[in-house]
Amino acid sequence: MVDLVPGSFWRFPRFPSIWDDDEDWGLTVSSPSGLSISEDDKQVYIEAAVAGLDPKDIDVTFDKGVLWIKGEKKEEEEDKKKKYYRRSTQSYSYRVMVPGDLDQNVEPDVMSKNGVVKVAFTKKPKTQPKKLAVKAK
Helix, strand or coil: CCCCCCHHHHCCCCCCCCCCCCCCCCCCCCECCCEEEEECCCEEEEEEECCCCCHHHEEEEEECCEEEEEEEEEEEEEECCCCEEEEEEEEEEEEEECCCCECCCCCCEEEEECCEEEEEEEECCCCCCCCCCCCCC
16 A cells, blocks of 8 residues: 555654743854854854844853853833823744864954854864884884
8 A cells, every 4th residue: 555645744743832842942153043152173163143143242151061042122212291101022043063173272263253153173283193113112
């Protein structure tokens, strides 16, 4: 008998729950939400979209291999003559496990320009195998 609906159709993706025991359920390497990760031989680069935020409203934290970029902007506007009141909040939060063997002695470079926060981590230099001399006794 031929199945008209493939079995994979009935398997839905499992989303993390606040009840899960996994502590790293929110950590991803990449996300379609404005976060990108790239690397070259010397550095790992992470870029996060934070449109409309002033650099002073952005908080960047790196702890135990996890980078957390968050920011929030609040605005209130009131005009008593028109009986007008408006309040808006804009916030961003990105948490990502930084891949690669990073040099912990070098401070990451953090910049904000045109609504994008860019963080550059320096990788540890790759060690080359050392040839050992064999001595005769």
